[in-house]
Amino acid sequence: MQERKRGRFIVLEGIDGCGKSTQIERLAERLRAEGREVAVTAEPTDSASGKMLRAALSGADRRGPCEMAALFLLDRIYHNVSENGIEAMLAKGIDVICDRYYYSSLAYQGSETDFAWVRDMNLACPEIRRPDLCLFLDVEPRVSLARIAASRTSTEIYEKEELLEKFRARFLEVFAMLKETDRVAVVDASRDVDEVAEAVYRAVKENAEI
Numbered sequence: 567m568q569e570r571k572r573g574r575f576i577v578l579e580g581i582d583g584c585g586k587s588t589q590i591e592r593l594a595e596r597l598r599a600e601g602r603e604v605a606v607t608a609e610p611t612d613s614a615s616g617k618m619l620r621a622a623l624s625g626a627d628r629r630g631p632c633e634m635a636a637l638f639l640l641d642r643i644y645h646n647v648s649e650n651g652i653e654a655m656l657a658k659g660i661d662v663i664c665d666r667y668y669y670s671s672l673a674y675q676g677s678e679t680d681f682a683w684v685r686d687m688n689l690a691c692p693e694i695r696r697p698d699l700c701l702f703l704d705v706e707p708r709v710s711l712a713r714i715a716a717s718r719t720s721t722e723i724y725e726k727e728e729l730l731e732k733f734r735a736r737f738l739e740v741f742a743m744l745k746e747t748d749r750v751a752v753v754d755a756s757r758d759v760d761e762v763a764e765a766v767y768r769a770v771k772e773n774a775e776i
């Protein structure tokens with residue numbers, strides 16, 4: 567029997583409210599329509615550390631930036647190597663689309679504590695796989711906060727305009743820093759949903775050998 571080709575590992579990133587969830591669903595549907603098997607996943611996961619992260623993100627628990635960075639790291643390792651994790655899916659030939667990954671840790675925790683420490687523990691970890699492609703849904707915080715306000719009643723600790731400005735700039739710096747090792751496509755996500763979906767799909771076709 568012919569060996570099955572590995573799946574593609576695609577990450578979507580962006581500040582809170584950039585429209586990631588909708589675009590991930592649209593991309594998954596489109597790839598499935600081409601006959602590919604697709605698994606959609608997200609960080610934080612539902613692991614023990616993921617649950618601790620959710621409690622901290624909601625403001626119910628207070629945790630410092632180093633604790634947050636370490637919890638995200640632990641959750642990410644679990645996400646890679648657990649029984650139905652990223653590695654297992656890719657090995658079965660399933661494409662994995664992941665909502666946030668280490669770029670978020672570098673942008674968010676990296677701007678709140680020692681950047682090099684956060685970068686190195688993520689990028690040098692043998693059990694944290696590099697994605698085939700990262701798509702950054704780029705939108706101004708003004709727009710993303712309006713989307714959050716229209717769609718939800720509760721907000722999380724990072725959802726404030728000045729903070730999101732800082733994280734957006736930080737994401738762009740992180741991508742510039744990783745340009746030799748990571749393939750990143752920046753998509754203008756301020757347009758309407760269909761236009762963004764088309765741009766995301768095109769970026770995947772051009773960059774991820776799908």
Ligand code: TYD
Binds near residue numbers: 668724
């Ligand atoms: P979530 O509710 O999943 O938000 P979204 O739908 O916007 O992705 O919460 C994820 C939050 O966690 C978001 O504010 C970004 C933050 N985060 C980090 O700070 N570091 C990380 O490594 C990851 C994966 C997420």
